[in-house]
Amino acid sequence: EDKVVQSPLSLVVHEGDTVTLNCSYEVTNFRSLLWYKQEKKAPTFLFMLTSSGIEKKSGRLSSILDKKELFSILNITATQTGDSAIYLCAVNSGAGSYQLTFGKGTKLSVIP
Amino acid sequence: DAEITQSPRHKITETGRQVTLACHQTWNHNNMFWYRQDLGHGLRLIHYSYGVQDTNKGEVSDGYSVSRSNTEDLPLTLESAASSQTSVYFCASSSGTGKLFFGSGTQLSVL
Numbered sequence: 001e002d003k004v005v006q007s008p009l010s011l012v013v014h015e016g017d018t019v020t021l022n023c024s025y026e027v028t029n030f031r032s033l034l035w036y037k038q039e040k041k042a043p044t045f046l047f048m049l050t051s052s053g054i055e056k057k058s059g060r061l062s063s064i065l066d067k068k069e070l071f072s073i074l075n076i077t078a079t080q081t082g083d084s085a086i087y088l089c090a091v092n093s094g095a096g097s098y099q100l101t102f103g104k105g106t107k108l109s110v111i112p
Numbered sequence: 113d114a115e116i117t118q119s120p121r122h123k124i125t126e127t128g129r130q131v132t133l134a135c136h137q138t139w140n141h142n143n144m145f146w147y148r149q150d151l152g153h154g155l156r157l158i159h160y161s162y163g164v165q166d167t168n169k170g171e172v173s174d175g176y177s178v179s180r181s182n183t184e185d186l187p188l189t190l191e192s193a194a195s196s197q198t199s200v201y202f203c204a205s206s207s208g209t210g211k212l213f214f215g216s217g218t219q220l221s222v223l
Contacts, residue, residue, distance in 0.1 A: 048211055098208055
C-alpha cells in the first residue's frame with residue numbers, strides 16, 4: 001500500500017520567516033511527486049517533481065525531490081500571511097495509474 | 113476558460129437517503145476522480161474513471177458508486193447515506209500528466 005507522510009502536521013511562524021515542509025513516501029513504481037496549496041476551497045497546484053536533485057522554483061516557493069532517500073521538501077522564504085494554508089504532498093505511482101495518494105497535509109499559519 | 117464544477121456546494125441529508133453529488137468538467141479530460149477530505153485523514157480516493165464507461169474503486173469506495181456516461185460528468189452516488197459519510201467531497205480531473213485539477217468541493221452533512 002502506498003504511503004505518504006508529511007511533517008510537521010501544523011506550524012506557526014511569523015511573517016518574514018523561512019519554513020521547510022517535509023514529505024516522505026513509500027510507493028511502488030514512483031512516477032511523480034506533487035505539491036498543492038489548499039486555502040478555503042480546492043487544492044491548487046504548486047509543483048510537480050519527477051527527477052532527483054532538480055529544484056523547482058516559483059517566486060518565494062521552491063521544492064526539491066530526493067528519489068534515493070524518498071522525500072521532498074517545500075521551502076517558503078520571507079513568508080506572508082497569504083501563505084497561510086494547508087500544504088498537501090501527493091505521489092503518483094504505478095504504470096498506467098493516474099490517481100494521486102495524498103499525505104495528511106501540513107497546516108501553516110503565518111502571523112503578522 | 114476550462115473548469116471543473118461541483119454541485120451542490122452544501123448538502124444536508126438524513127441517514128438512509130440516497131444522495132448524488134454532481135461533477136462536470138470542461139477540460140475534456142479522460143481521467144476523473146472523487147476524493148473525500150476529513151480531519152486527520154487528508155484526501156482519500158473514493159472512485160475514479162479513465163474514460164467513458166470505465167469506473168474503478170479507490171481506497172474508501174464502500175457505500176459509494178459512480179457512473180461515466182460521457183467525458184464531462186462523473187456523478188457520485190451515496191446509496192444509503194450514513195453519518196460516517198459526513199465529509200467534504202472533491203472532484204478532480206486530469207489529462208494523464210499526473211497533475212489534477214480540483215473542483216471547489218461539496219460539504220455534505222448526514223444527520
